[in-house]
C-alpha cells in the first residue's frame with residue numbers, strides 16, 4: 001500500500017489548527033521486550049502513526065503551530081546506520097523523514113534533548129501525554145523546567161502542559177473516506193478468514209488448527225497478522241471472554257466461538273466474532289440462544305445511525321436479550337426491572353461494542369459529560385452482543401437456577417459497523433451469520 005504523504009499532512013494541519021499556540025510532542029512506540037533480549041514484532045503508536053505514517057520505533061514528532069514562519073513538523077528519528085541496519089533492517093533516516101514523510105526538518109534522535117528548547121520556546125503550552133512515554137517525558141519536563149528557570153529574563157515560558165489526546169482522539173474517532181476504505185479491506189480479509197474457518201471445522205480437530213488457518217490467511221493475504229489475540233473457543237471455553245489458550249479438542253455437539261480479525265499494513269483492524277455448531281447442526285438449546293443473540297445483534301445494528309448513540313445501541317441489544325431470556329425461562333421478572341438491577345449479568349457481562357480504528361478498542365469519548373456522544377457519519381463501532389451460560393458467576397437472588405442443558409453454551413456475534421448518511425454500513429457482512437448459513441445441509 002503506497003504511502004500518501006499529503007494525507008498525513010492534512011491531518012497534521014487539522015490537528016495544529018486545533019492546538020492553537022500549543023506545541024505538541026508526539027512520541028512513537030519503542031520496541032517492546034518479549035523475554036530476555038527478544039522483542040515483539042514492532043507495533044507503532046497509533047497517535048504517532050495517524051499524524052506521520054512513519055513506522056519506525058523511538059521517533060518523536062514535534063508539531064509546532066506557534067512557528068508560522070519556521071519548521072512546523074519536525075521529526076527525530078534513528079539515523080541511517082549500515083552496521084545497525086544489518087541487524088534490524090532498513091531505516092529511512094533523516095533524509096527519508098523529510099523526502100518521504102514530509103518533515104520540514106529531521107534530526108537524529110540523539111539531538112532531541114539538545115534541540116527541544118529551540119523548538120518549544122515561544123509556545124503558550126506544551127501538548128504532551130504524561131504517563132505513557134517514559135523515555136521522552138523527562139526530556140519534555142526538563143525543557144519546560146528550564147524555560148521556567150529562564151522566564152524572568154526571557155520573558156516567556158509555556159504556561160502548562162496540556163493533553164493532546166482530546167483533540168487527536170476526536171479527529172481519530174471520525175474516519176476519513178480513505179480510512180473507511182482501509183477498514184473495509186481489514187474487514188474483508190477478516191471475514192474471509194471466518195468463512196474459511198467454518199468450512200474446515202470438524203469434530204476432533206483442535207482449536208489450534210482453526211487458529212492457524214485463520215492467521216495463515218491473514219499473513220498470506222498481506223495483513224500484518226491478528227489484530228489481537230485470536231479467540232478460538234469450543235464449548236464452555238467460549239464462556240471465558242478472553243480465552244486465548246486455543247488448545248482444546250473440538251467436540252461433537254459443542255459450539256465453536258471464533259473472535260478474530262486482522263491488522264493490515266497501515267494498522268487498521270477488523271474485529272469479527274462468529275459462533276457455529278462444530279458438527280454443523282444446532283441442538284435445540286443452541287438454536288434458541290443463537291437466534292436470540294442474532295435478533296439482538298440485528299436490532300442493535302438497526303439502531304446505528306447518525307444522531308443515535310452507542311448507549312442506545314447497547315440498550316437495544318440488551319432489551320432484546322433480556323426479553324428473550326425471560327421467554328426462555330432463563331430470567332424472570334419484568335425486563336425493565338431486570339435491566340435496572342443488572343440481574344442479567346451472569347449471562348451477559350460485557351458491553352455491546354466499542355469504537356474501532358487504528359486501535360481495536362479505538363480512542364474517542366463515549367460520553368460528553370453526562371450525555372452519551374452522538375453517532376456521526378464516519379464513526380465505526382463493533383456490535384457484539386453475546387450470551388454465556390456457565391456456573392462461573394452466581395445466579396442473582398430471585399433469578400431462576402439454570403438447567404444443565406443450557407450450560408457450556410457461549411455465543412457472541414460481532415460485526416464492524418460504520419455510521420453513514422441515513423444509517424449504517426456493516427463492513428463485515430461477508431462473514432455469514434444466518435442460522436441457515438451456520439448449519440451444514
Ligand code: GLY
Pocket residue numbers: 228259271354360384414
Ligand atoms: N476482540 C476484542 C473485542 O471484541 O473487543
Ligand code: MN
Pocket residue numbers: 271354382384414
Ligand atoms: Mn470487539
Ligand code: MN
Pocket residue numbers: 259260271272273414
Ligand atoms: Mn472481537
